[in-house]
Amino acid sequence: MPGQVKRIFVWIFWIFVIYAIFTSPDRAADLVMTVWDIIVNGFASIGIFFDRLLGR
Template sequence: MVQAKKIILYMVVVFVLYTIITSPARSADLVQVGFEGISNAAKSVGQFMTELVS
């Protein structure tokens, strides 16, 4: 079971590296979208906490 997880992890890493190398612009767009999502989630949590305290 551990061996299978390790193989899958290696496959995912190779796929991510291949994607970055073959289309760096698209990869940059995806990273930007991910960070925007994290930022929006953090802002929402902050707003929720502010509303709780107020």
């Protein structure tokens, strides 16, 4: 039963993603770019943290 619920939510998620892309592609692209920037900046910040922690 929990596997079926998870599968339903995954389908709902992907249907929403496709709907969002078709109804507003510019906004969907902006959202993806924003999320990508957050991820990249997060990894860069972690790298800076460890560099400074090691005294480089």
